Amino acid sequence: MSQHQIIRSHLKEIAAEPRLKKWFDWQRMERKPLYYLLPSTQWLQTARKRQPGMKFTTFDDVAEVVLKQANYSYIAIGEEERTLWFQQFLEDGLLSEEAEEEETFYSKVNGYADTYGQIKRLGLTVEEGASGLERLKPLFSKYEKQAIEERGLLDPENRILQGAKLLQENRHPWAIGGIVIDGFYDFSPLQYKLLIALVEANIPITIYLPASFAASILEDTMSQLKKIGFVEARASERDQDKPITETIQLRTASTIEEQLYGVLHDIIEEEKPYDLYGVLLVNERQERVELERLTKELDIPLQVPRKQQVGDTQMYGLLDLWLRAPHFSTKWEQLPVLEQVMKVLFITGRQFMMIKEEFIRTNKVIDPSVSQLFTALTQNKWKKKGRFIDFLQLLEEGIHESGILTHLETALAMTDNTFVAKQLATEYRALQILLQVIKEKHDEFIDNGLSSFSIRFELFQEWLFDTAQKASFSIERGDPHGLAVHTWRDVALFKGTHLYVIGMNEGIFPAQHQLGGYMQEKELYQLPIPYGRPTQATSRKKQDAYFQQLFYLADTITFSYVKGVNLENPLLPSPYLEPYLYLENHQWTWEKRMRRANAASKTDQMFKGAYLLGKGDQLDEMTPELTAFQANVRRLETGEEKITVDRLARKDVVAITELESYARCPFRYAMERVFEVKEPLQQQERISPLDLGRLVHQLIEAFYKNMNMIGVSFGSLSEEVKEQAFQMLMDRFNELWQGIEQASLEISRLDLELAKREWSRRLKKWWAAERKHFWDHPDVATMAIYALERTVCFPIELPGGRTLTLTGKVDRIDADNEGFVVYDYKTGEAQLKISKHVPSGLKLQLPLYLMAVKNQMDNGRTAHGATYISLRDPEKRSNNGVWKTEHVGKGSRFQVSSFCKNREDDLGEASFLEKYELTSRIEELWNGMNEDFSVRPLDCAKGCPYKSVCRVTDEQVEKGAAAWD
Secondary structure, three states, X not given: OOOEEEEEEOHHHOOOHHHHHHHHHHHHHHOOOEEEEOOOHHHHHHHHHHOOOOEEEOHHHHHHHHHHHOOOOOEEOOHHHHHHHHHHHHHOOXXXXXXXXXXXXHHHHHHXXXXXXXXXXXXOOHHHHOOOOHHHHHHHHHHHHHHHHOOOEEOHHHXXXXXXXXXXXXXXXXXXXXXXXXXXXXXXXXXXXXXXXXXHOOOOEEEEEEOOOOOHHHHHHHHHHHHOOOEEOOOOOOOOOOOOOOEEEEEEEOOHHHHHHHHHHHHHHHOOOHHHEEXXXXXXXXXXXXXXXXXXXXXXXXXXXXXXXXXXXXHXXXXXXXXXXXXXXXHHHHHHHHHHHHHHOOOOHHHHHHHHHHHHHHOOOOOHHHHXXXXXXXXXXXXXXXXXXXXXXXHHHHHHHHOHHHHHHHHHHHOOOHHHHHHHHHHHHHXXXXXXXXHHHHHHHHHOXXXXXXXXXXXXXXXXXHHHHHOEEEEEOOOOOOEEEEOOOOHHHOOOOEEEEEOOEOOOOOOOOOOOOOOOHHHHOOOOOOOOOOOHHHHHHHHHHHHXXXXXXXXXXXXXXXXXXXXXXXXXXXXXXXXXXXXXOOEEOHHHHHOOOOOOOHHHHHHHHHHHHHOOOOOOOOOHHHHXXXXXXXXHHHOOOEOOOOOOOOOOEEEHHHHHHHHHOHHHHHHHHHOOOOOOOOOOOOXXXXXXXXXXXXXXXXXXXXXXXXXXXXXXXXXXXXHHHHHHHHHHHHXXXXXXXXXXXXXXXXXXXXXXXXXXHHHHHHHHHHHHHHHOOHHHOOOEEXXXXXXXXXXXXXXXXXXXXXXXXXXXXXXXXXXXXXEEEEOOOOOOOHHHHHHHOOOOHHXXXXXXXXXXXXXXXXXXXXXXXXXXXXXXXXOOEEEOHHHEOOOOOOOEOOOOOOXXXXXXXXXXXXXXXXXXXXXXXXXXXXXXXXXXXXXXXXXXXXXHHOOOOHHHHHHHHHOOO
16 A cells, blocks of 8 residues: 555544544554644644544644754744844835835835745745745845844744755655644645655655545645645545435525524524534634624533633733823823723722823822823833844833732632623733733743844834734633534534534635735746645635535535625625525514514513513513613603702792703703713813803903993094004903913914914904994994993792892993993804794893893883894894894894894883793793703703713704794
């Protein structure tokens, strides 16, 4: 029998116990090590459990065995370290045009390193593989000279190539009893390179090729193996098996989540042992995490261990922020670091909020353990470039000095909460793995004479993140009686009867094959690749075989794919499913899942109960949780928030602005004025509107007082004074603006300067409007500014019999012997729709100020009108005020156009209150201010600072906006 043989076998015989025992016995008899190669980690783990004492391994491991036996001195490095070398060479200017932006630079570094790796995966030399990449030859050659030849650094591909070279050059006996290769459908060019060398070294090799079905990829592999010296163990081919699949089903789903829910619910409802079922994840990267989450929720055990990726832990997030923290100069930039520190240290609830609030307010961390770690992270100054080992050492020392290990250990010892203990253990384990990676890499560089290797900090970050993200650890052992989880590589391990193949979408399977780096497929046909050329056609043949194997593994196969939620443009099924599309008779959707009769878990029961209640259905049995949930929903729908105890002392004196505030939103009124809940602290991105409002009022008052213009009739002011006035206005503005800058330290100087220029322009427009409407307007020449910032009050008798005193501060009153006008300055938009805003109580200032001023004037002057003056549009007089009819339209003394709809002839009179039933509304608002703080906004501000604690709905907002139309 040939030493290099091919045996055709059934899929189910791959790494089967009888086969493994046979080779174990052979190894024991020959007294030489046998290396058993399998195509995936899950295959290797399974084989090791089935037959201890055998060396189950990979092609990479076989190459390392050869290197060791040949006493070849080398240092094993990974793809990440290879990339570091390419980065170093490019920074040294090996390719002249590399002086580009950092993002582009690092992208090219990865691209070049991947291109080199792809050339080596094709089993080629630099000269052979770079025919279309001539400009990169110097880069690749320098890497091989400095990294491989001078330092003995071997990346994964070069370890195999060097192992093959040693096998061909050295004819002495190798301590390898034999090699068995099982479960492979094809081989890569690099694997063929090693196989050829092993054949030439006369090492016995047996390759088992599946023969259950006819597949082009298997015939191609058979043909290529024969060319390199393999023969079939039997003269005639093994008879093909018959497919065992009896039932094929096809399901669709609206989302990936619903697809997995549908599979798991079907399995649960079958009420059969879980090990009868298997799930093949077509898109493993996208589906595995979600599958593990849902099986945990539904309490379904898995045969494979549940793993935790280091990249998904809070510790990884802390590491990410740590390496970026030195660039954070303001407290707002440092705030995410503080929050992540508290998450890692499991600071929760009120303590979390207190620490955060104090930091925002004072820039200090009040908790010692949090402060220690936070300081270590934010004060660590990373250099832009340095030795690789120095970065590693600095990181390791920083972790130890931060005290985080001690904190986690103490917290683990003290907690009696199982859930918290599990989370603590996860973070502690992730940190241990990170420290282990750092230490091992540091020691490796020292031991291998690479201590002087320097690197830019940005690439060190990238290396560390890539390394940490790939690391994982088990958090739960697999259950041999649980649900089987497979990929295409290891689905032949399935021992059950019903296999679910999920994610069979177009573009996902068959997947497009891509070469690494800048290699293109067209170049493959010009390169000396005798065996295993990785073309699209080869990839498709392999996927054909993957699909064909399914029908020899399970009695029932259920295929599924995601259609999506857009019925007009659904996602498409894989071409492999076209023969079975007629079988589609069920779609997994959220709504159908909610209407399933049985609940798969307590959480599922809660969701379904809530869904049915929301649809208006009646439940035969209400759980306490659903009863409480329903009561909460009903309460939320009403929006009612009433104080049932007499905790508020009723005030008989109320500011008019308080009434307006309550009318706009009772809930916000309570937060601001009753309970005095402070607005959430946040980074100041714009000047406070309150500060601007104060500035405008102070400025106008100071301006007119300093100019001695109060009490001076408009027509008597000299032209000289009017010309000087604007400069005086701007001088005072510049003085007051210094206060704005002091209160806005978090805003950039540029933004402050732009804001100042904008307000300078607005003030110029305001003074121009002042002159137009007052100081240069002959029709009001006899009028004068009567008062600025005048406090007013007047009593009003409510329908209930009580007397309420209303107070306010009028920005400006103009008067002559005949009457007066009230003005109210606004920094923003100012419109008045009297039929809506006054009866609702949203805007009471103007009409009530008119009444208050009229009551306080003892000479019987009449109220001409009142208006808002907006600093955005100071000339406007139409719909931002209310006027007597005689002052509206053509010839208006106050220049109010005929477009003004707010015309009232009983301004300042009691009849005005009666017309709009204002006393009743005021009483209603006043009563509510003392007991009713329901979520019932008439004007829900988009920028309300209390949105995070308010449960207002869109329906309530719409209802409030239309309430007084």
